[in-house]
Amino acid sequence: MFDKLMAAQQMAEEIKKRLDTVYVHAEVESGAIKVTSTANKTITAIEIDEEFFKQADKEEIEELLLTAINKVLQQAETVNATEMQAATQDMLGGLGGMFGQ
Template identity: 75%
Template sequence: MFDKLMAAQGKAEEIKKRLDTISVYGEVEGGAIKVTATANKSITAIHINEDFFKQADKEELEELLQAAVNKALAQAEQVSATEMQAATKDMLGGLGGLFGK
């Protein structure tokens, strides 16, 4: 039983490491602002088109940057949830012996 629980914990750590290697993106205004994040919801890059930056006012830039970040984080959440669901299904299948299945 303990071995199966340790294996499940190891699998969770493996998934977390894998999520760090998956990039997700959020962009607004046809790519004027692009945000890159990991599936673990860590922002890794922000790109603002120079021409857009020159003509945008501060408030517009802030609002669009926030929207791009939120899109990237929402995509990260989806990827993370999908990965965790698959792992949970695998782990529960592996733990079935604990419950007499």
């Protein structure tokens, strides 16, 4: 039983490492602001189009930046949850034998 629990913990750590290499992207205003994140919800890049930056005001940039960040974090959450759910089902299937199922 302990071995299966250790294997489950190791699998969870491997998934977390893998999710650090999965990237999601979001953009607003037809690419004026682009944000990249890992599936573990770490923002890795923010790009603001130079022409947009020159003509936009501070409040507009801040508002759109928040929107893009929230979009990319939602996408990261979706990927993360999907991966974790699949892994949990795999782990529970493996743990079922532990309880005679």
